[in-house]
Amino acid sequence: MRNTIFDLPPRGVQARRLNVSDWPLKRPALRLPPLHGFTLVELLVVITIIGIMLALTLPGVMASRESARRMACLNNLTQIGMALANYEAAQESLPSGTIDAEGPVRNIPQGYKMSWLVQILPYLDEKVLFDQIDFSVGAYNEKNARGRAINVPTFVCPSCGICRITPPAPGSDGQWSSSNKSRAGAGTWTASNYAGCQNGVETPIDSDNDGVLFLNSKVRRDDATDGAAHTIFVGEKLIGLHDLGWMSGTRATLRNTGTPPNQTPGDSSSLPVAAKPADDDPDATKPDAEMNDLFVGGFGSCHPDVCNYLFGDGRTDSITNSIDPDVLRKLGDRAGGELIEGGPTRGDWW
Numbered sequence: 123m124r125n126t127i128f129d130l131p132p133r134g135v136q137a138r139r140l141n142v143s144d145w146p147l148k149r150p151a152l153r154l155p156p157l158h159g160f161t162l163v164e165l166l167v168v169i170t171i172i173g174i175m176l177a178l179t180l181p182g183v184m185a186s187r188e189s190a191r192r193m194a195c196l197n198n199l200t201q202i203g204m205a206l207a208n209y210e211a212a213q214e215s216l217p218s219g220t221i222d223a224e225g226p227v228r229n230i231p232q233g234y235k236m237s238w239l240v241q242i243l244p245y246l247d248e249k250v251l252f253d254q255i256d257f258s259v260g261a262y263n264e265k266n267a268r269g270r271a272i273n274v275p276t277f278v279c280p281s282c283g284i285c286r287i288t289p290p291a292p293g294s295d296g297q298w299s300s301s302n303k304s305r306a307g308a309g310t311w312t313a314s315n316y317a318g319c320q321n322g323v324e325t326p327i328d329s330d331n332d333g334v335l336f337l338n339s340k341v342r343r344d345d346a347t348d349g350a351a352h353t354i355f356v357g358e359k360l361i362g363l364h365d366l367g368w369m370s371g372t373r374a375t376l377r378n379t380g381t382p383p384n385q386t387p388g389d390s391s392s393l394p395v396a397a398k399p400a401d402d403d404p405d406a407t408k409p410d411a412e413m414n415d416l417f418v419g420g421f422g423s424c425h426p427d428v429c430n431y432l433f434g435d436g437r438t439d440s441i442t443n444s445i446d447p448d449v450l451r452k453l454g455d456r457a458g459g460e461l462i463e464g465g466p467t468r469g470d471w472w
């Protein structure tokens with residue numbers, strides 16, 4: 123038998139003889155569709171482009187978020203301004219900046235020292251919190267520890283966040299601590315980002331200050347003879363490690379316009395508060411407990427380049443930190459009788 127293989131052709135077609143060496147039959151190659159994809163270089167280029175786009179858009183997004191926080195901060199000041207106006211309508215005067223038996227007020231947790239923020243609580247829909255405060259004892263008494271630790275959102279700037287201060291316990295090593303996240307506990311003091319204006323220049327908090335909120339003050343809006351629209355009532359402040367909380371009628375809730383914005387030593391740092399040195403006294407920068415206790419300091423904020431203020435006519439404004447110090451001083455004095463020729467109340471620094 124011959125070594126051949128026969129195909130089975132269709133009927134009527136003669137069979138074709140194939141050799142075994144011709145097997146398997148050669149068939150036309152299949153044409154696969156071309157494969158598409160990124161090469162490593164192309165992938166790196168795409169990642170780089172996306173990174174550049176994110177880098178270009180992120181500052182704009184962050185600026186938009188900060189602008190929203192600044193507007194929320196201005197709204198807090200508006201709410202405080204309305205509370206002050208309602209308090210004056212009910213009590214025929216603005217609240218006392220701080221209440222104590224005698225002055226000057228020292229920045230230490232001793233004495234009565236109930237702040238003006240405590241007094242306006244009922245006008246901020248915080249009547250329940252107000253009723254929990256025992257006014258027969260001082261701001262630092264254990265009976266008021268629970269209320270002192272409560273966070274009042276209207277007292278907090280969104281750009282800074284809640285800040286709780288834990289003072290050292292008696293007999294401890296004297297170390298203070300602060301946190302923006304920890305929950306309030308026994309002995310915790312919740313701080314405020316807003317302070318009343320007690321004077322036009324740096325001076326201790328006392329009963330003869332020329333601002334609108336100071337020791338045992340009973341100032342009315344009409345007492346701002348320079349014009350309520352030209353008088354700062356409340357401004358933002360930064361929080362230092364030794365802040366005594368929103369219930370304390372000390373530098374924790376009172377400031378003046380004698381120190382430029384964001385230049386108060388001790389704010390937003392762990393350093394002890396230092397007195398502002400006099401130009402002719404280089405030794406004034408040396409630590410001194412008495413000077414530190416009496417030093418008040420100025421306003422400040424977490425907003426870039428500006429600080430928010432509430433004026434006596436109810437207007438709120440973001441004022442640049444580079445404001446003329448002399449103009450700022452005049453805005454802090456309720457009855458200085460000095461003409462303000464420029465500044466935010468004259469349409470400048472918008």
